[in-house]
Amino acid sequence: MNNVLVVGVNGMIGSALYADFQSKQIPVYGTTHHPLKTNSEVFYLNLLDPPASWVFLDKKFDIVYLCAGVSKMAICEGNPETTYEINVTKMFALIEHLSSTGSHIIYLSTNQVFSGVVSYATNATPYRPPNEYGRQKVIVETLIQKHCKQWTILRLTKVLSLQLPLFQNWMMRLKQELPIEAFHDMMMAPVALSQVITLLVTLGEKKITGCYQISGTIDISYYDFAKKLARRLGCLEKLVKPVSALNSGIKRSFLSSFTTLDCANTIALCGEIPLQPADVLNICLQNGI
Numbered sequence: 001m002n003n004v005l006v007v008g009v010n011g012m013i014g015s016a017l018y019a020d021f022q023s024k025q026i027p028v029y030g031t032t033h034h035p036l037k038t039n040s041e042v043f044y045l046n047l048l049d050p051p052a053s054w055v056f057l058d059k060k061f062d063i064v065y066l067c068a069g070v071s072k073m074a075i076c077e078g079n080p081e082t083t084y085e086i087n088v089t090k091m092f093a094l095i096e097h098l099s100s101t102g103s104h105i106i107y108l109s110t111n112q113v114f115s116g117v118v119s120y121a122t123n124a125t126p127y128r129p130p131n132e133y134g135r136q137k138v139i140v141e142t143l144i145q146k147h148c149k150q151w152t153i154l155r156l157t158k159v160l161s162l163q164l165p166l167f168q169n170w171m172m173r174l175k176q177e178l179p180i181e182a183f184h185d186m187m188m189a190p191v192a193l194s195q196v197i198t199l200l201v202t203l204g205e206k207k208i209t210g211c212y213q214i215s216g217t218i219d220i221s222y223y224d225f226a227k228k229l230a231r232r233l234g235c236l237e238k239l240v241k242p243v244s245a246l247n248s249g250i251k252r253s254f255l256s257s258f259t260t261l262d263c264a265n266t267i268a269l270c271g272e273i274p275l276q277p278a279d280v281l282n283i284c285l286q287n288g289i
Contacts, residue, residue, distance in 0.1 A: 002027065003029065003059075003062050003063075004021055004027065004029065004061060004062060004063045004065070004204065005028075005031070005056075005063070005064045005103070006021070006065045007065065007068045007094070008067035009032055010033070010034060010037065011068065012159070012193065013067050013108065013196060013200075014030070014065070016197050017065060018030050020197050028041070031043050031045035032044060033045060033047075033068075043055050045068070047085075047090040047091060048082075051094070060101050060102065061098065062104065064098045066106065066108060067108055068091075070086055073132070073251075073254050076131070077254075080132050083133075084136060087136040087137075087140065092144075095144060099147070099149060104151070105148055105151040106153075106200065106204060107140065107141070108154055108156060109156070110155060110157075111157050111213075111256070112134030112137060113127050113129050113138045114127070114129070114134075114261075115128035116257055116258055117257055119219065119258040119260045121258075121261050122264075123210075123262075123265070127141075130256065131253040131254060151209055152212065153211045153212070154199065154200065154211075154212050154213070155212070155213045156191065156213075158188035158189065158190045158216075159192075159193055160190045160192055160281070162285070167229070170226060171229070174235040177235070177239065178239070179240075179241055180226060181241045182222040182223040182241070182242065183222040183243060183245035184221050184222075184223040185246055186222050187255075187257065187258065188221075188259055189220070189261070190225065190280045191215065191216055192280045192284050192287075194283060194284075194287050195275070198272065199214055199270065202272075210265070211265075212263075212265060212269065213266055214266055215261035215274055216274055216277060216280060217260075217275060217276050219258055219259055220277045223240065224277075225281070227240045228277060228278055229281060232278075232281055232282070232285065
Protein backbone atom coordinates (compact mmCIF):
# COMPACT_ATOMS: atom_id res chain seq x y z
CA MET A 1 0.00 0.00 0.00
CA ASN A 2 0.99 3.60 -0.53
CA ASN A 3 -0.83 6.41 1.30
CA VAL A 4 -3.82 5.23 3.33
CA LEU A 5 -6.61 7.45 4.66
CA VAL A 6 -8.80 6.35 7.58
CA VAL A 7 -11.87 8.57 7.77
CA GLY A 8 -12.96 8.59 11.41
CA VAL A 9 -9.93 7.76 13.56
CA ASN A 10 -11.73 8.41 16.85
CA GLY A 11 -14.24 5.58 16.48
CA MET A 12 -13.62 2.05 17.72
CA ILE A 13 -12.82 0.54 14.31
CA GLY A 14 -11.12 3.60 12.84
CA SER A 15 -8.78 4.07 15.80
CA ALA A 16 -7.75 0.40 15.83
CA LEU A 17 -7.20 0.37 12.06
CA TYR A 18 -5.15 3.58 12.16
CA ALA A 19 -2.99 2.18 14.98
CA ASP A 20 -2.47 -1.07 13.07
CA PHE A 21 -1.13 0.77 10.02
CA GLN A 22 1.11 2.91 12.20
CA SER A 23 2.53 -0.19 13.90
CA LYS A 24 3.39 -1.61 10.46
CA GLN A 25 4.97 1.70 9.39
CA ILE A 26 2.55 2.03 6.48
CA PRO A 27 2.02 5.71 5.56
CA VAL A 28 -1.40 6.48 7.02
CA TYR A 29 -3.47 9.61 7.46
CA GLY A 30 -6.72 10.09 9.32
CA THR A 31 -9.62 12.44 9.89
CA THR A 32 -11.29 13.52 13.10
CA HIS A 33 -14.25 15.73 13.94
CA HIS A 34 -12.44 16.85 17.11
CA PRO A 35 -10.56 20.07 16.16
CA LEU A 36 -8.11 19.72 19.07
CA LYS A 37 -7.02 16.21 18.00
CA THR A 38 -5.56 17.17 14.62
CA ASN A 39 -1.89 17.04 13.61
CA SER A 40 0.16 16.76 10.43
CA GLU A 41 -1.25 13.28 9.76
CA VAL A 42 -4.79 13.70 11.13
CA PHE A 43 -7.02 16.23 9.39
CA TYR A 44 -10.12 17.93 10.73
CA LEU A 45 -13.31 16.75 9.05
CA ASN A 46 -16.87 17.48 10.10
CA LEU A 47 -19.34 15.98 7.64
CA LEU A 48 -21.83 18.72 8.50
CA ASP A 49 -19.42 21.36 7.15
CA PRO A 50 -19.48 22.46 3.49
CA PRO A 51 -17.19 20.25 1.38
CA ALA A 52 -15.21 23.34 0.31
CA SER A 53 -13.93 23.59 3.90
CA TRP A 54 -12.46 20.08 3.94
CA VAL A 55 -8.71 20.66 4.16
CA PHE A 56 -7.24 17.47 2.63
CA LEU A 57 -8.97 17.47 -0.75
CA ASP A 58 -5.72 18.30 -2.59
CA LYS A 59 -4.08 15.07 -1.42
CA LYS A 60 -4.23 11.67 -3.12
CA PHE A 61 -4.64 8.38 -1.30
CA ASP A 62 -4.20 4.82 -2.50
CA ILE A 63 -6.82 3.36 -0.15
CA VAL A 64 -9.57 5.14 1.78
CA TYR A 65 -11.37 3.45 4.66
CA LEU A 66 -14.69 5.07 5.55
CA CYS A 67 -15.17 4.45 9.27
CA ALA A 68 -16.99 7.70 10.14
CA GLY A 69 -20.67 8.51 10.45
CA VAL A 70 -23.53 8.12 12.89
CA SER A 71 -23.94 4.41 13.63
CA LYS A 72 -26.33 4.41 16.58
CA MET A 73 -29.71 3.23 15.33
CA ALA A 74 -31.67 5.26 17.88
CA ILE A 75 -29.95 8.51 16.86
CA CYS A 76 -30.61 7.86 13.17
CA GLU A 77 -34.24 7.04 13.91
CA GLY A 78 -34.74 10.12 16.06
CA ASN A 79 -32.83 12.55 13.82
CA PRO A 80 -33.33 11.27 10.27
CA GLU A 81 -32.65 14.58 8.47
CA THR A 82 -29.40 15.43 10.28
CA THR A 83 -28.06 11.88 10.15
CA TYR A 84 -29.00 11.60 6.46
CA GLU A 85 -26.95 14.76 5.81
CA ILE A 86 -23.96 13.14 7.54
CA ASN A 87 -24.32 9.49 6.56
CA VAL A 88 -25.57 9.92 3.00
CA THR A 89 -25.30 13.41 1.45
CA LYS A 90 -21.89 14.47 2.77
CA MET A 91 -20.50 10.95 2.99
CA PHE A 92 -21.15 10.34 -0.68
CA ALA A 93 -19.79 13.79 -1.62
CA LEU A 94 -16.56 12.71 0.10
CA ILE A 95 -16.63 9.29 -1.56
CA GLU A 96 -17.25 10.80 -4.99
CA HIS A 97 -14.32 13.20 -4.67
CA LEU A 98 -11.88 10.59 -3.38
CA SER A 99 -12.98 8.08 -6.00
CA SER A 100 -12.44 10.66 -8.76
CA THR A 101 -8.80 11.05 -7.67
CA GLY A 102 -8.18 7.31 -8.08
CA SER A 103 -8.60 6.11 -4.49
CA HIS A 104 -9.93 2.62 -3.83
CA ILE A 105 -12.91 3.13 -1.51
CA ILE A 106 -13.58 0.70 1.35
CA TYR A 107 -16.96 1.38 2.92
CA LEU A 108 -18.15 -0.13 6.19
CA SER A 109 -21.77 -1.23 6.11
CA THR A 110 -24.04 -3.39 8.25
CA ASN A 111 -26.34 -6.38 8.46
CA GLN A 112 -29.12 -3.81 8.99
CA VAL A 113 -29.41 -3.42 5.21
CA PHE A 114 -31.31 -6.75 5.34
CA SER A 115 -34.68 -7.53 6.93
CA GLY A 116 -33.38 -9.75 9.71
CA VAL A 117 -36.20 -12.26 9.21
CA VAL A 118 -33.91 -14.88 7.63
CA SER A 119 -30.45 -16.02 8.69
CA TYR A 120 -27.21 -15.92 6.71
CA ALA A 121 -28.15 -13.16 4.26
CA THR A 122 -26.05 -13.31 1.08
CA ASN A 123 -25.01 -10.71 -1.48
CA ALA A 124 -28.02 -11.86 -3.50
CA THR A 125 -30.46 -11.21 -0.64
CA PRO A 126 -32.63 -8.19 -1.51
CA TYR A 127 -32.17 -5.00 0.45
CA ARG A 128 -34.92 -4.64 3.02
CA PRO A 129 -33.71 -2.37 5.84
CA PRO A 130 -35.93 -2.36 8.93
CA ASN A 131 -34.83 1.04 10.26
CA GLU A 132 -33.43 4.45 9.29
CA TYR A 133 -29.82 3.46 9.89
CA GLY A 134 -30.16 0.52 7.51
CA ARG A 135 -31.96 2.67 4.92
CA GLN A 136 -29.13 5.20 4.91
CA LYS A 137 -26.55 2.45 4.46
CA VAL A 138 -28.52 0.97 1.55
CA ILE A 139 -28.54 4.33 -0.24
CA VAL A 140 -24.77 4.77 0.09
CA GLU A 141 -24.07 1.17 -0.94
CA THR A 142 -26.19 1.69 -4.04
CA LEU A 143 -24.49 4.98 -4.94
CA ILE A 144 -21.03 3.47 -4.53
CA GLN A 145 -21.83 0.52 -6.76
CA LYS A 146 -23.32 2.79 -9.40
CA HIS A 147 -20.83 5.65 -9.50
CA CYS A 148 -17.43 4.48 -8.17
CA LYS A 149 -14.79 2.64 -10.18
CA GLN A 150 -12.76 0.99 -7.41
CA TRP A 151 -14.66 0.02 -4.29
CA THR A 152 -15.18 -2.60 -1.63
CA ILE A 153 -18.16 -2.78 0.71
CA LEU A 154 -17.71 -4.69 3.97
CA ARG A 155 -20.90 -5.51 5.88
CA LEU A 156 -20.41 -6.15 9.58
CA THR A 157 -22.46 -7.72 12.32
CA LYS A 158 -21.89 -6.72 15.96
CA VAL A 159 -18.23 -5.88 16.50
CA LEU A 160 -17.06 -6.66 20.03
CA SER A 161 -14.26 -4.97 21.89
CA LEU A 162 -13.37 -4.52 25.53
CA GLN A 163 -13.55 -0.79 24.76
CA LEU A 164 -17.34 -0.95 24.54
CA PRO A 165 -18.83 0.70 27.65
CA LEU A 166 -21.50 -2.01 27.95
CA PHE A 167 -18.93 -4.79 28.26
CA GLN A 168 -16.66 -2.72 30.50
CA ASN A 169 -19.60 -2.21 32.85
CA TRP A 170 -20.58 -5.88 32.73
CA MET A 171 -17.06 -7.03 33.57
CA MET A 172 -16.61 -4.51 36.37
CA ARG A 173 -19.88 -5.48 38.03
CA LEU A 174 -19.42 -9.22 37.61
CA LYS A 175 -15.95 -9.08 39.17
CA GLN A 176 -17.50 -7.21 42.11
CA GLU A 177 -20.18 -9.92 42.35
CA LEU A 178 -22.87 -7.41 41.42
CA PRO A 179 -25.82 -8.32 39.16
CA ILE A 180 -26.03 -7.21 35.54
CA GLU A 181 -28.99 -7.04 33.16
CA ALA A 182 -28.89 -8.24 29.54
CA PHE A 183 -31.53 -8.37 26.81
CA HIS A 184 -32.94 -11.81 26.11
CA ASP A 185 -34.75 -10.58 22.98
CA MET A 186 -31.90 -8.71 21.22
CA MET A 187 -29.71 -10.88 19.02
CA MET A 188 -26.19 -10.55 17.65
CA ALA A 189 -23.73 -12.62 15.65
CA PRO A 190 -20.56 -11.20 17.18
CA VAL A 191 -17.16 -10.71 15.59
CA ALA A 192 -14.01 -9.53 17.32
CA LEU A 193 -12.52 -6.14 16.56
CA SER A 194 -9.17 -7.76 15.75
CA GLN A 195 -10.90 -9.97 13.13
CA VAL A 196 -12.34 -6.87 11.46
CA ILE A 197 -8.99 -5.08 11.39
CA THR A 198 -7.23 -8.08 9.84
CA LEU A 199 -9.92 -8.34 7.17
CA LEU A 200 -9.87 -4.62 6.38
CA VAL A 201 -6.10 -4.67 5.87
CA THR A 202 -6.42 -7.70 3.57
CA LEU A 203 -9.18 -6.04 1.54
CA GLY A 204 -6.98 -2.98 1.13
CA GLU A 205 -4.04 -5.06 -0.04
CA LYS A 206 -6.10 -6.98 -2.60
CA LYS A 207 -8.24 -4.05 -3.86
CA ILE A 208 -10.95 -6.33 -5.20
CA THR A 209 -14.20 -4.61 -6.12
CA GLY A 210 -17.25 -6.23 -4.55
CA CYS A 211 -19.32 -6.78 -1.42
CA TYR A 212 -17.88 -8.83 1.44
CA GLN A 213 -19.36 -9.80 4.79
CA ILE A 214 -18.06 -10.82 8.20
CA SER A 215 -20.29 -12.42 10.81
CA GLY A 216 -20.33 -14.78 13.74
CA THR A 217 -21.43 -18.35 13.12
CA ILE A 218 -24.72 -18.08 14.99
CA ASP A 219 -27.12 -15.59 16.49
CA ILE A 220 -26.98 -15.33 20.27
CA SER A 221 -28.94 -13.13 22.63
CA TYR A 222 -27.15 -10.52 24.71
CA TYR A 223 -28.37 -12.46 27.76
CA ASP A 224 -26.80 -15.73 26.65
CA PHE A 225 -23.60 -13.94 25.69
CA ALA A 226 -23.45 -12.24 29.10
CA LYS A 227 -23.75 -15.66 30.76
CA LYS A 228 -20.78 -16.87 28.68
CA LEU A 229 -18.85 -13.80 29.84
CA ALA A 230 -19.64 -14.56 33.48
CA ARG A 231 -18.44 -18.16 33.09
CA ARG A 232 -15.29 -17.03 31.28
CA LEU A 233 -14.48 -14.60 34.10
CA GLY A 234 -15.10 -17.28 36.73
CA CYS A 235 -18.10 -15.39 38.08
CA LEU A 236 -21.54 -16.62 39.10
CA GLU A 237 -23.84 -17.07 36.12
CA LYS A 238 -26.86 -16.24 38.28
CA LEU A 239 -25.63 -12.64 38.48
CA VAL A 240 -26.85 -12.21 34.88
CA LYS A 241 -30.52 -11.19 34.85
CA PRO A 242 -32.65 -11.38 31.66
CA VAL A 243 -34.62 -8.28 30.69
CA SER A 244 -36.69 -7.44 27.61
CA ALA A 245 -35.30 -4.92 25.12
CA LEU A 246 -38.80 -4.32 23.80
CA ASN A 247 -40.16 -3.61 27.28
CA SER A 248 -37.16 -1.35 27.93
CA GLY A 249 -38.16 0.97 25.08
CA ILE A 250 -36.03 -0.44 22.27
CA LYS A 251 -37.92 -0.18 18.98
CA ARG A 252 -39.02 -3.44 17.42
CA SER A 253 -37.35 -2.35 14.16
CA PHE A 254 -33.99 -2.56 15.98
CA LEU A 255 -34.59 -6.15 17.09
CA SER A 256 -33.79 -8.39 14.14
CA SER A 257 -34.57 -12.04 14.68
CA PHE A 258 -31.44 -12.94 12.70
CA THR A 259 -28.26 -10.94 12.21
CA THR A 260 -25.97 -13.59 10.70
CA LEU A 261 -24.45 -13.03 7.26
CA ASP A 262 -23.16 -15.47 4.67
CA CYS A 263 -19.37 -15.13 4.51
CA ALA A 264 -18.54 -17.50 1.63
CA ASN A 265 -16.71 -15.00 -0.56
CA THR A 266 -14.85 -13.54 2.44
CA ILE A 267 -13.63 -17.01 3.37
CA ALA A 268 -12.58 -17.65 -0.24
CA LEU A 269 -10.73 -14.33 -0.38
CA CYS A 270 -8.71 -14.47 2.81
CA GLY A 271 -9.66 -17.53 4.85
CA GLU A 272 -11.29 -15.48 7.62
CA ILE A 273 -13.65 -18.12 9.03
CA PRO A 274 -16.69 -17.13 11.15
CA LEU A 275 -16.26 -17.93 14.84
CA GLN A 276 -18.47 -19.18 17.63
CA PRO A 277 -19.46 -16.55 20.23
CA ALA A 278 -17.23 -18.16 22.89
CA ASP A 279 -14.22 -17.95 20.56
CA VAL A 280 -14.94 -14.28 19.80
CA LEU A 281 -15.12 -13.60 23.54
CA ASN A 282 -11.80 -15.37 24.10
CA ILE A 283 -10.11 -13.31 21.38
CA CYS A 284 -11.33 -10.06 22.89
CA LEU A 285 -10.17 -11.01 26.41
CA GLN A 286 -6.82 -12.41 25.24
CA ASN A 287 -5.99 -9.43 23.05
CA GLY A 288 -7.23 -6.91 25.59
CA ILE A 289 -9.09 -4.94 22.91
